[in-house]
Amino acid sequence: MTHLIYPTTNFKAIEQISIERGDGCYVWDTEGNQYLEGLSGLWCTALGYANQELIDVTAEQMKKLTFSHMFGGKTHKVAIELSEKLADMIPMRDPVISFGNSGSDANDTHIKLLRYYHEAINKTEKRKIIARHRSYHGVTVAAASLTGLPVTQNHFDLPVDALGILRTDHPHYYRGKERGESENQFVDRIVSNLENLIISENPETIAAFIAEPITGASGVIVPPEGYYEKVQSVLSKYNIMFWADEVITGFGRTGSDFGCTTMNIHDPDMMTFAKQLSSAYMPISASAIRRDVYEAMIDQSAAAGAFGHGYTYSGHPVACAVALRVLEIYDRDNIFSRASATGAYLQEQLKKFESHPLVGEVRGRGLLAALELVPNKELEHQFQDGRVGGVAQKMAQDNGLLIRTVAGSSIGICPPLIISKNQVDELVDKLGDALDKTFEYCKTYKLFT
Template sequence: MSLPAEATVFAPSTSDRDHLSVLHPTTDLPALRRDGPLVIERGQGIRVWDEDGREYIEGLAGLWCTALGYGVEELAEAAAEQIRKLSFSHLFAGRSHEPAVALAEKLREIGPVPNAKAFFGTSGSDANDTQVKLIWYYNNALGRPEKKKIISRRRGYHGVSLAAGSMTGLPPFHKSFDLPLPQFRHVTCPHHYREGEPGETEAEFTARLAAELDELIRAEGPETVAAFIAEPVLGAGGVVVPPEGYYPAIQKVLDEHDVLLIDDEVICGFGRLGTPFGAEAMGMRPDTASVAKALSSAYVPISAVLVPDGMVDVFVEAGERWGVFGHGFTYTGHPVCAAVALKALELMEERDLFAHADRVGRYFQAGLRRFADHPLVGEVRGRGLLGACELVADRGTREAFPVQRGVGTYCMNRCLDHGVILRALGDTVAFCPPLIVTESDIDEILERFGRGLDETLAWVEAGGGAS
């Protein structure tokens, strides 16, 4: 609760109260207990303010999601209007409502999967869990109950729920959580800088990864492998842009073994890479896709799985034998979320936001690459308005810093001191500003980052973090 100003003396701050009642998601819990939280109080445009009134540029768009920025009145109005008109109705058992239908139509029109129907959820995680369940259901309906295994990539990020967390390829999401589940396999991350052999060209690297996938499918038995899931550009795993030709090579293997390609557009969707969807930017031809985050610019929680008509026809046929299609959430197609998402997509169209993101994305990528010669920077990478700098101990050998030095986290915190919120993914510092950023905003983000990076270099040279 918020106290009247008169009562704030001798009352605990929000950060004081936080540790007693909140269990934080995806957090270094001992560090949180030691340092306390950063309490964000309000936002406007690309900026947010903390409880002490300090301003920050949101350089990571919240969690890669606030595409239209903060304080968009039209979205607040859309929510208010829908809440007043019909605050809740559902899509179970034949019920429907206008906002869900209108949003599904819009996604059918612009989405990366041709002729697709939308199954709505509330997060990228549940969308990707739905993907797995739908594909299992699909293969059961087609009479091939063995075809269930899902392949993803190490360092891929697809969420944290049981199936999505199994597909995620990052150790903190597996170890001690008894994941991945048995039906999940992982292959090499398409990151040439880290995974390429000495002297190996990108083309050779791509061929090797395609061969690895082919060998894995053959070893498992193609009749047991259902799908391959991929983010067009890997996000939380370090902003990894696969080499040119990677997806066509992978796609060839998948086609050969009748393995579906699930396109995880949760971060890349809606203009992030400078194209409407990441699949177009990266040359993917997905069978199904998951969208979330920017779908509503994170004003409300909503996700969607885009499923081709042909697959839905199979579900309908199966229903004749099996009865009810038993998958759905209370908030599937929530009318308020759908109304807000629809308005967000309309605003993106009105403002020609994808073209804007393409234009400023090129400016951003050029600006970010100016750090390529910085003594701490091993690789600068990215596409559109998604980017990263990987910090290394030795630029020549690409040797990483010891994990326990926490160089990436140190840099992230210095950037925070200078008023820009970025995200350390290990020692990779990630950028994902709201799509509404201007060129001068980008200059400001990179200038603040530059100061944080220089301070990090001084700290590293002074032996900071070394035990």
């Protein structure tokens, strides 16, 4: 009998594998089996496992100051230094940053900042947020309401309408195109749907549009060229903020420094970070906003006595010290440009699977990719449930490769940024073998259509 409620888990399929230790790009289970981490844990262990420098900085900070809060203007050096370093790195002009503990709570913070700000500038009605179908923004009550995946939404009776959350198209050409539609036409149609939604809802009631530059949990969807330029031009026409959720795409993941850079998103108004911010050595997240938004809230917070939001662990000194060192390592060791080179190599190798009978689409950028498994390549049919994806994941695991099936039947791939070319070869070989075995399984159980 378990005393644990497992997160994001089928309660009838718990305790699948017990991981005991990690080193570099590998982890080992309690039986001594070695696995190549093909998903960086949950898209987060950028610098791999057992990095001695990060272990040392954690211990040093713990010896110095294990905790100090930041309520009421109390401060400490390491949180200030981290905010300065982050502000320098991210593709926003002069941002102001709030720290949290997870991607979900950082997105909640943003929802509250949006509301607080619009009240401060006497625009209380400007509070709706446009999110995309199949997006993933986390699981707290508010972040799950932004998320557009059925498994995260169903059965929870989330306050989607009360929070003013609107939905627009998911920018996945392969699945979303109409018969005979080109990529350009697809983009024009979904951006025009977005504009129509804005007009019908009244632009004066819409605060922001949230997007993962490249999605993660919905199957690593890379929107077609030109999509974000057109979206940004519509948003600026109606004075709606662009909110980039870079929880997965931040910090060298997509072949450049940030997903916004890779995808030509210019000067977002708000950004969310977590995961690779600390390479998952400590839980920490960040919500960045424009300075003028912050400044507009100052008088209101003074009149109220406080900006009444923040977590006990906002700016936790140990998490900040670790994140600061992670960012320094990214710079010092040229991690982003190295990851860009291995990422290009990974994408090239994965392209080989385009001809595999089980693979409908290969997509991704940098060290972030997915293969969509399909029961019929020509007709682009989809598997009805996650069974085949689950089989592929298990076959890979039995081969010593950890990957994750996302959005039903897509295999997500997201190895640590420090992965070598040889390890990419190992990943691709093991994946190819798992695909072949899954193909045999599909033939045996007549799962092709």
